[in-house]
Amino acid sequence: MLAFTAIPFYNLKTEGLAVEVAAPDAFIVDTRLSPIRSELSNIVEISGDIVEISGDDVAPYLYRRLVPAWREGGFAVSGVTGCDALFCIEQAARAFGLRTIRSTPLGTSNLRGAGEGVPGSLSTQSQELELEIVSWLIAPNAA
Amino acid sequence: MKPEGVGQASWEAALSAFEQAIGSERVFTSDEDIALYRDAYSPMWGEADERLISAAVAPTSTEEVQAIVRTANQFGIPIYPISTGKNLGYGGSAPNLSGSVVVDLKDMRSIIEVDDERHFAIVEPGVSYFDLFDYIQERDLKCWIDCPDPGWGSLVGNALEHGVGHTWYTYRDHFASHCGMEVVLPNGDIVRTGMGALPGSKTWSDFRYGFGPDMDGIFGQGNFGIVTKMGFHLMPQPDAFISKKVRVPRRRDIIPLVKITNEFEYGGILGMPIYESPLTQLQAAGDEELGALMDSPEVWHNDSLDLLAASRELPFWECTLQFYGPREGIYANFDFVKDRILAEIPDAEFVDLEELQFPLSQEEQASVRHKVAVGIPNLNIFSVSARSRTNPNPGDGHLLFSPVIPRTGTDLLEAQQIFGEALRGSPLASLYTPFTPPFTWLHRCFALACGFPISRSDPSINAASRDAMETVIRIGAENGYGEYRTPPLFQDLVSSTYSYNNHALRRLTETVKDAVDPNGIIAAGRNGIWPKHLRERRQ
Numbered sequence A: 001m002l003a004f005t006a007i008p009f010y011n012l013k014t015e016g017l018a019v020e021v022a023a024p025d026a027f028i029v030d031t032r033l034s035p036i037r038s039e040l041s042n043i044v045e046i047s048g049d050i051v052e053i054s055g056d057d058v059a060p061y062l063y064r065r066l067v068p069a070w071r072e073g074g075f076a077v078s079g080v081t082g083c084d085a086l087f088c089i090e091q092a093a094r095a096f097g098l099r100t101i102r103s104t105p106l107g108t109s110n111l112r113g114a115g116e117g118v119p120g121s122l123s124t125q126s127q128e129l130e131l132e133i134v135s136w137l138i139a140p141n142a143a
Numbered sequence B: 001m002k003p004e005g006v007g008q009a010s011w012e013a014a015l016s017a018f019e020q021a022i023g024s025e026r027v028f029t030s031d032e033d034i035a036l037y038r039d040a041y042s043p044m045w046g047e048a049d050e051r052l053i054s055a056a057v058a059p060t061s062t063e064e065v066q067a068i069v070r071t072a073n074q075f076g077i078p079i080y081p082i083s084t085g086k087n088l089g090y091g092g093s094a095p096n097l098s099g100s101v102v103v104d105l106k107d108m109r110s111i112i113e114v115d116d117e118r119h120f121a122i123v124e125p126g127v128s129y130f131d132l133f134d135y136i137q138e139r140d141l142k143c144w145i146d147c148p149d150p151g152w153g154s155l156v157g158n159a160l161e162h163g164v165g166h167t168w169y170t171y172r173d174h175f176a177s178h179c180g181m182e183v184v185l186p187n188g189d190i191v192r193t194g195m196g197a198l199p200g201s202k203t204w205s206d207f208r209y210g211f212g213p214d215m216d217g218i219f220g221q222g223n224f225g226i227v228t229k230m231g232f233h234l235m236p237q238p239d240a241f242i243s244k245k246v247r248v249p250r251r252r253d254i255i256p257l258v259k260i261t262n263e264f265e266y267g268g269i270l271g272m273p274i275y276e277s278p279l280t281q282l283q284a285a286g287d288e289e290l291g292a293l294m295d296s297p298e299v300w301h302n303d304s305l306d307l308l309a310a311s312r313e314l315p316f317w318e319c320t321l322q323f324y325g326p327r328e329g330i331y332a333n334f335d336f337v338k339d340r341i342l343a344e345i346p347d348a349e350f351v352d353l354e355e356l357q358f359p360l361s362q363e364e365q366a367s368v369r370h371k372v373a374v375g376i377p378n379l380n381i382f383s384v385s386a387r388s389r390t391n392p393n394p395g396d397g398h399l400l401f402s403p404v405i406p407r408t409g410t411d412l413l414e415a416q417q418i419f420g421e422a423l424r425g426s427p428l429a430s431l432y433t434p435f436t437p438p439f440t441w442l443h444r445c446f447a448l449a450c451g452f453p454i455s456r457s458d459p460s461i462n463a464a465s466r467d468a469m470e471t472v473i474r475i476g477a478e479n480g481y482g483e484y485r486t487p488p489l490f491q492d493l494v495s496s497t498y499s500y501n502n503h504a505l506r507r508l509t510e511t512v513k514d515a516v517d518p519n520g521i522i523a524a525g526r527n528g529i530w531p532k533h534l535r536e537r538r539q
Helices: A031-043 A059-072 A083-094 B008-022 B031-035 B062-075 B129-138 B155-160 B215-219 B251-266 B279-284 B288-294 B304-311 B327-344 B362-366 B409-423 B459-478 B488-497 B500-516 B532-537
Strands: A003-006 A026-030 A050-053 A077-082 A098-112 A128-140 B055-057 B079-082 B101-104 B111-115 B120-123 B178-184 B190-192 B226-233 B240-248 B274-276 B317-325 B349-357 B397-401 B404-406 B445-447 B450-454
Touching: A026 A031, A026 A059, A026 A083, A031 A050, A031 A077, A031 A098, A031 A128, A050 A059, A059 A083, A059 B129, A077 A083, A083 A098, A083 A128, B008 B055, B008 B062, B031 B055, B062 B079, B062 B101, B062 B178, B062 B226, B111 B129, B120 B155, B129 B155, B155 B226, B178 B215, B240 B251, B240 B327, B251 B317, B251 B327, B251 B409, B279 B288, B279 B304, B288 B304, B317 B327, B397 B459, B404 B409, B409 B459, B450 B459, B459 B488, B488 B500, B500 B532
Parallel strands: A026 A050, A026 A077, B055 B101, B079 B101
Antiparallel strands: A003 A098, A077 A128, A098 A128, B111 B120, B120 B226, B178 B190, B178 B226, B240 B317, B240 B349, B274 B317, B397 B450, B404 B445
C-alpha cells in the first residue's frame, strides 16, 4: 500500500494554462498516483478509454496492448504517469513512428512504499519514490 | 542531412533505389522520423558532435537486406544496422558515423523455431525478449529465455553486443549461448555459419562450430555483415528456484565470500551471485558521518567503514545466492554452500528471500521479486532509477563504464581504490567507493561497472561525465582492466587500449574489414574498426 504525502502541485489551470488532452485511443493512469487522483483531475482532464496500470512495470500493458495496436498503425495514447513510465512508453513508441507530442510536468509527489530496488542494478534500492508526474500524449508522426 | 562525401545525385538515386527495393513507406527521411533514432542517453545530446543519422530504412526480409546492402555499395552509402535500438547506455540507435543510414531490423520479427526438447530458438533480429517470452508462454514450452534488465531489447542485437543477463552460468553470456547465424555480407552475399553451412543440416542450433574456423566471432561487436538470423541455446525450465541472502560484517569478508561463490558457480551448484552493500544507501542519503570518513584517502586501508557499519547494525556486504533445480536438491545445495561460508566467515548471517516452483501463473510472475533471475523480462528497472531519497539526482540516463576485473575479492578491493582515487575531487567521485559492488553478469569475471549521469538539458553534466569516462578508461587500461563494451563516443579510445604488439589486434581486424567490406559501408567506426577511406577519423 502507498501512503501519500503531497507537496504542492503547479496548478496549470490556476496559471491559465489549462491542459487539454486530445481524445486519444487510450488514457493511461498510473496506479501509483491513486492517492492523488482527485487532485490530478482538477488539473488534467482524465477521460476516454481509461486504463489503470502500475507505472512500476508498464511492460505487460505496453507489449500486450500498445505494441500490437501500434503495429496496426495509429493508436494515440495519453496519460498521467510517473516520468519513468512515460520514458518506457515513448521509447517503445518510437519504433512504430510515434512520438511524444506533448509532455507537461505536473509536479512531484512523495510516495512511500514497501518496494525494493532491483537486485544488482546500477541504482540503489528505493524505499521512497519522489515521483515526477507528467501528463503526456503520444501519437503518430504527421503523415 | 546526407552522408558526408556522397553527392546529391548519388544520394537521391540511393534513396530511390531503397524505395524500389523495400517500398517508400519503409524509407524514412523526414526530420520527425530521423529524430526517433537519436540516442536517448547520448552524452553529446544537443551538441554539435551528437551522432545523428541521415535516413532510416526498415526491411522485412533477408532479401530486402541484401538489396539495401547492394544499393549502399553501389552509391557508397554508410549504413548502420540496429535490431530494436534499445542499447541504452551504449549508444542506442545512433551510429558511430554521423550521416549514416540506419538499417532498422525491427520488422524482421520471425521466431523461426523453438524446441524445448533440444532447448534452442532461432530468431530474426527484430524479435525482442518480450516476444520470445510470450511465444514460449503461449505454447507452454519448458524452456527459458535469459534476458537483460530491462528486457525490451533484441536477442540478436544484445548477443552481438556481447550483452549479458541474469540466470544460470553461460546462459547469461548471450553471445556464448548463441549457436549459428545467417549473415548478409557487405557484398550482399548470404552466409550461414556453423552447421548452417551444410545444406539441410539438422543441427544448426545444436552444434556451433560446424567445420573449420569459427567465423561467428567477427560478427560480435563487429561490422563485417548484417545478421539476419541467429540461434540460441535455451535453459530448460527448472523444477524450482530459491534465493537466499548472506550478510557479512566486514569489508575484507568479500575475499573468502567470492572465493566460495566462484567455486560453486563454476561447479554448477550456484546461479549468479549478486553483490550489494547497504552503505551505498547511506551514501546516497548523504550520511555525514560516512561522508567524513570517505574524505580520507586512508579509508581504503583502515577499518573505519567496518566500524560505521557495525554501529548502524548494517552488514558491509550482502550477496544474493540463487539456486535452480529440483527443490530438494537445491535446498541441499544451499545447506552445503551455507556451511562452507560459515566455516570461513562464522558471523555471516543468512536471510530467506524467495522460493518458486515452476511453471508460474501470470499472477505469480507479476509478484516475483527479481524477475530476470527466472527469465521474466520486465521494465521495472526504470522505476528503480527514478528520483528518490537515495537517488536524488537520477539524470536523464547514464553512460556505462564497464571494466572487466578478475573475479576475486582482493582484485575488487584494489580496483575500487584505483578508480576511486582516479576520480577523487571530481563531481563523480562517489561512484567508486570501498563499498562499490561488482557485477557478475560476466560469468567468469567481475564488471566493476558504473553509470555516469547524462542530461538532456544540462551540457555541463555530460561534459563532466565524458571527462570522467575518459579518465577511468585510461586508468583502467593502465592497470590491466579493459572495458568489455562501451558507447560509440569512446570506442576509438577503448579500442586503442587493446594495444598489444603495436595494436596487432586492430591491424588484424582492419585487414579483415578491408577484405570483406572494401567500400566500408557497414557500421563505419564500430568498436574502433574504421574502413580504409575513413581511418584518419579515428580519435
